[in-house]
Amino acid sequence: MTQTFRDICWCGNTELTEFSPDYLACSKCGTLVSKTGLRSEQLRVQDDNHDFYGKEYWLSYQTEHYRFPDIRQRARQDLPERCLHWLRTLMAYKLPPAKVLELGCAHGGFVAMMGWAGFDAMGLELSPWVVEFAQHTFKMPILSGPIEDQQLEPECFDAIVLYDVLEHLPDPVATMSHGASLLKEDGIFIVQMPNYEEGKTYSEMVAQKDHFLHQMKSIEHIHLLSRRGVSQFFKNLGFEFLQFEQQLFDYDMFFVASRQPLVRYTDEQISYYLLKSPSGRMVQALLDKSSEFNKFQVQYKNTQIDYQTSETRRGELLKIIEQQDQEIASLRSQVSATVTDLQQTKSQLTQAHSDLQHTQSQLTQAHSDLQHTQSQL
Structure with missing residues (x-):
């Protein structure tokens, strides 16, 4: 795959300094920028057998390169861990039947869990094969292709969630700006992504065998933001209220972004909505066991x-x-x-x-x- 050198940060700064063999550092916003990450046109999946984010990315690439379970295994393993963790945070800020879109939904397990909880939920993926897999596995509505290509009404969602996605975006400002236009005035983003801790040098990371080194996947992870970078990024979008939540892994950050001050729902309020339906009761039981x-x-x-x-x-x-x-x-x-x-x-x-x-x-x-x-x- 032919790659073109990238020398500009999402914030527009072109005065980037060398950080590692594969990344440049932006002093203006605290972001690491991949020198040779994928371009916007390379995100599209037109040939599922050969394009980067096509079928084999989910069946073999992640397993061979990162030792991750393949998508079939993760469709089961993610439900009691990641999906419940994400749902608990979503329900702290939005209650059913809020309308929610998950960007980069993979196997669709979290979309299904939102549906079981009573949300009007849908997902989006780039690979037609993955879309078909998710639809077949969890029987939920899944959109195919970039969000910019979808026929969606402005201000139609209460929340857009993206877990381990933002760092993959070649033009995060354009993509997230489009996502912002789809959110209602009180709508929120919920994001999980790698957390670059500013101040650490690459040599220090290598010497300390820092877990963050595993996130420096230069082809895929194009922008690795710090907390300062995230705050600046979402403030530029008009989402100045950020609440950082407990992340699952020490190398990640997990946060909610809103245009308006954030207010949390109580456990009692959440239970009230979940206990209205049989599937909601099952989700409540899972949340109880998870707690x-x-x-x-x-x-x-x-x-x-x-x-x-x-x-x-x-x-x-x-x-x-x-x-x-x-x-x-x-x-x-x-x-x-x-x-x-x-x-x-x-x-x-x-x-x-x-x-x-x-x-x-x-x-x-x-x-x-x-x-x-x-x-x-």
Whole structure:
């Protein structure tokens, strides 16, 4: 696939600096820009067997290059993890029967979950094969092709959600501006995308084996934004109110963008709408179990932290004990040497005392002899 060098950021800045072999850095907005990422015309899928985002991207490319499960496996695995996480956030800001579009819906599992919850939901994908797969798997309406090509009424959606999509857009301003025109005045974007932490150099990332390195896929991930970049990007679109939510993975960011101040719904309000239908009750049950699982995860992580802390403390105490053992051994050696010295000194004193007594005996004898000699004289 022939690639053309890119030297301009989404913000219009052309004074980009070298960041890595494949990316340039924009100091104006804090974005990493792929030098050779796909162009807008290359996003279109006209030949499902050969175009980049065609059939094989979902069946083999991601598996071979990133070790991801293929789309058939993910249509099952994503439901209890990603899809529930995304739904919980969506329902915190929009309630059924709000009309929602998911850009880049892949297998369509999240579109289906929104439908089960009572939303008027549809998805969009670039590959006709993936669109057919999603429609067949989840029986939900899925649009085919770029959003700019769709016959959609302005201000018809309450929310547009895109998860791991924005970084793929060659012209994110044009695409998201079109999406903004499809949102009602109180409509929202919900976005999940990689989070470039400004201030880190490429060499530091490599030295630290930073997880973000796996997001530097220069062909696909064209714009890797920082939080500063995201804030500037959506403010330029007229969406100045951003709320960052808890992300699933440490290398991502997850946020809601709105033209108006954001207001969250309570769990009670969410349950009220879900419990109106049998499928909504099932979704509520899944959310309940997901909450329980999340609590267990938090407990498990806290237990791990406590264990690591105790292990660290145990290691520190072991070092202290080993040091004290060495000190005790040294003291014992010193005591033993001192005892030996004392014994030697005692032996020497005993010998000296014996020698002294012998000398005294000799002196007494000499004195006696002297007195005898004097008496004879």
